[in-house]
Amino acid sequence: MKNDNALISITLPDESVRTFNGPVTVMDIAESIGAGLAKNTLAGEVNGQLFDSCDPITTDARVRIITPNESEGRAIIRHSCAHLLGQAVKQLFPDVKMVIGPVIEHGFYYDIWSERPFTTADLETIETRMRALIAANYTVEKQVLPRDEVIEVFKNRQEDYKVQLVEDMPDVASMALYYHQEYIDMCRGPHVPNTRFLPHFKLTKTSGAYWRGDSDKEQLQRIYGTAWSSKKELRAHLTMLEEAEKRDHRRLGKALDLFHFADEAPGAVFWHAKGWTLFQQLIEYMRRQQQSEGYEEVNTPDLMDRSLWETSGHWQNYRDQMYTQDTPDGRTLALKPMSCPGSVLMYGHGLKSYRDLPIRMAEFGKVHRYEPSGSLHGLLRVRHFTQDDAHIYCTLAQMQEECVRVIKLVLLIYRDFGFDNVKVKLSTRPDNRIGDDATWDVLEAALISSLQSESLAYQLNEGEGAFYGPKLEFTLSDSIGREWQCGTLQVDMNLPKRFDLEYVDEQGERQVPVMLHRALFGSLERFTGILIENYAGKLPVWLSPVQVAVLAISDKSNDYAQSLCQSFRQAGFRVEADCSKEKIGHKIRQYTLRKTPFMAIVGAREAETGMVSLRHLNGDSLGDFSLDAVIAYLNQAATPPDKSPRLNETAPVSCE
Template identity: 35%
Template sequence: MPVITFSNNFKKKYENIVSINKIVEDVKNINKVDYVAAFLNNNIVSLNTIVKKDSTLSFIKKDDKFFLKIIRNTCLHLLGYSLKVLWPKIKLCNFFIKNSQFYYDFYKKNPLTKIDLLSIDKKMHNLVNRKYNILKKKMLYTDFKNLLINLNEYYKIKILKSNFKKNNNVTFYIHENHIDFLTDLQVPNISFCKYFKLQKISGVHWNSNKNNKMIQRISGTAWSDKNQLIDYIDLLKKKKKFDHRKINVNLNLFHLQKDTPGMVFWHHNGWFIFKKLENFIRKKLIKYKYQEVKTPFLMNNYIWKKSGHLENYKNLMFSTYSENKKYCIKPMNCPGHIQIFNNKLRSYKDLPMRISEFGSCHRNEFSGSLHGLMRLRNFTQDDAHIFCKKSQLNFEIKNCIKMIYEIYHTFSFKKIIVKISTRPKKRIGDNFVWDYTESVLFDVLKKQKISFIHKKGDGAFYGPKIEFELLDCFNRKWQCGTIQLDFYLPNRLGSYYINKDNLKKSPVLIHRAILGSIERFIGILIEEYKGNLPIWLIPVQVKIINISEKNVEYCIDIFKILKKNNIRSELDLKNRSIGLKIRESILLKIPYILICGDKESINNTISVRYLNGSTINNIFLLDFIKKIKKECNFF
């Protein structure tokens, strides 16, 4: 990215004032590269921007990551323009960009369907072919509001009132005769927006409030060139192929019902995986000296009010009544663990006290946000809370990090992004406490030589946190593990211990999760392994099949030997072709298929077929058993 710094020669060369477009032409004469936007004194601006004084200017090319955002901003406006051309009475609503996609909400009396996406896509491409310039303008708030009133854009007026101050100007863009107040940068000419694809149309609530009117949302993606778009579409196809909900159809792990949204019905095989994963974590809890507990699903409304959760989570909490008293179904486990800590008088000698729970939590998520195992209303957290002294913080956080990495590496997650979220604008506590808690987190990560991203202002209102994001085989980010410091909740719920001087002292609380939601982590594993889960985790490790009826007794003998060796096996002795038996086992993702025919029976051996199609003939059963035990030994 070329950088130009203007100093005393600026006025000499450009006579006090010049557009960036003019400067770009000078640069293009040197390196002949197409630029689409620029950074002017570290602020991203369009090429139409005027440079009035000595400045630092750097240029953004088509293949730059910033350009993708600009392209998607422009496609948002293009989508809105197309909707208004096709259906002039449509009311445009919110818009946003997330990851590689753009989203635009709108209201139409007679809702659009999937078929209408084709018409919208065609209209967008027709508009791109016009190669019109995109203009950026400013207008007084009052004038722009009157313009929206004349256009009868009810939702846009609402957005204007909630996002702009009356004494400020409103920035907006013009696509031919269509205006929209998208404040983020757009490309100078619509011809840059050739490579996009509309993906989905769905129903949502206005402003994500379930009490509001249902509107619609169109999502799409946009890229800077054709190959990028093709690669992304191919990636989506792969994701769809290995979607955990699709793989589940063959594996028969769980099901979800429309009449019980966001709640999992675990079948036998799925529940086996769940319990196996839970027991794996439980062994780690024992190693790191946690006390495992169980707290109630329901607790009195008073506790949630006192903890502050009712104020911050009210819309996400389920509640019920009994004997004229209100109870809340827990959305998290923290207040319950504090009740256990507060149940008896604690000494400084009792600290650190590490309380863990596989806590079943309920949150009233919007139905439109629910997604298989990845987003539920009822889920199980591998949750823990550590009550400790300030002097113990470094050691405890270090151990939490060690535990997190041990578990992630077990599942071959090697790409782990670590982030520290620090004090937000709206927070409690004085700066001295925030300085101390943040310095503890920074210090631990630096001493562990763990690189991290600093997310300023993203901490909770009561404390900073470390977040651990897993990158899966599709380079998707899954935020699972968290370590969060809290000087607030123990005080609010009256937690204290007796220190060396026989005085009451509030403990520091560390909130810690590793998998996050066990249900979601299973969904992540299914997609990461494409259904071929690690052998120690799956319900059936071996399927034994016979070639003919003469081999039945030999198959039964093998089954008994495997059972004695704690190898999970099943027999398939049905009178059908060997090909059908193998195919069924492959669909069930059983890693080892033992084929037993006359040759194997005579030689007292087995033939093993693997999921990848390879086969090893006539090996001894004991050698096979040693191999599986070695794979499962650690677990």
């Protein structure tokens, strides 16, 4: 028989131990430590599991109190704000039906069935009601009920979607319900104990969504919000959102005449001349880097037989994202969603010796992946894109050295683009994988050893690797603090086995090579979008589609302006001339809006003396130059970073 008065020992993070008579809650523990901590307690971590502050602890346990300033605390606040949003919406629009409201990065959303879309005015009304509910300072209550009773609760409330969600979980015996006054929602929790923790929020936008993410199912309305633990954090985030809006690459792409999208080719980019120039500069930069590292550039077909993708395992794991076509001769062809199998066929063309290895095979491959239309987002999420793919074939003994070379190269490249803060994530074996555990042990150990050899910290993402091998992911922080996952490195001994790849070793025996998959920019389209936003359109001179604009002050200087423009072209610069009848102030403003790095202002005086008055995009007048001097100045300013003397090249990039 259970003894409710049995002593329970609670070990705190500082290893101190507190003893309680009978069951104790997280809040009881916080109150025993101090009133200040109790006031800030949201929940607790009990033996590694999250508990509500009111949940009973019935056995000895290790306990950590969770407060609003911790990452778990912010997540709890955001989840509770989603429930608060549900309460406000149901009070204002009783006929809507609530669906699901998860936490996302920096905030939350709630999917809602409604006969009409929510408007901006509706958001303001909902937000006002949420603030009134917060001011009521009410307690959020929790009740755990058997599954059948939970179904009855939501049937009685005519919440059809909630009923479906519960019915889809037949193996769950009981569920937690959270009560925000008259509003009831189900959740695993935990949630805040009181609405006083929720004032620092803002509803941000609405969009459409589909029930269960299926476009064949009914349309829902999605309301997004952000929530933080303090007014300062909220204000900083909203400022960042305002800045991000100004930097939106879609808006800048239009303003700078870089690219556009069209309904006739959803998810594919129409590159304008200026945008294509930028795109090609990235390719040429990466090509130079790869050549210096001993890569050979190849090109493989876009369309290949289904059997190839079945052998690789992509057909079984990626089929829904592939574009396929059945041909009259009974074959099924697929546009490649990645370049790996084509690279494998390239390696397999002719027997290789150990003396040939490592083989570093690079390709700027066009790939095609079906993405739901609702997920398409400018250059950042497309269906047709270019990867700076490369595959390295090496011996087992060479594997770690090749991993280190890739890691060094990717960090050097990011530093060249101004990304000095890079986070590294190690993703290990997923449940759905090919190959035996012994092979996965070797591959994961190689990545870990490579990171340790470079003294790089990393975050462990257990179970998030590719189906054929573990991987590293490199995440950049941009100039306003946003994070972007870009490069990847994967190690693989499974695809080479599936495709019977071999090399002849020193003893004349045939061995299976190790295959490294790596992309450093990742998607060039996406990396271009990131750069546009990171630099707010003011690209480095070497990347700018137009590096210098020659602006004639009057008709009398037009001939000199055209001559100067030709001299700049011959010197290798990308240049435009404006000899229109517009006033010089208007011309300067136009090229400032176009983010042109330099403007050469020429009038009658410059035409007579053969000089150039140079102006910077930021408005600074750089002075008068002779033609040779201005070319020398621009040459220095426009030199790509890989062609410039590298300062502190051995200094480590900050990795978290």
